[in-house]
Amino acid sequence: MDEDIVTGYSVLAYTVCKREAWFVLRRFKPEQDNPYIELGRYLHKIHTKEKAKKK
16 A cells, blocks of 8 residues: 555544545545445444533
């Protein structure tokens, strides 16, 4: 694998979600029409809303 290059977007992704930054640095692009990807987005959305309410 090539050396990971830290870009402005990867830093932004890290501030929002460390998992997202991991995907960005490894240039991972999931299948957009996969039902599990849609489920993951939904669960992430719910989790972030609950996390925001706790603050």
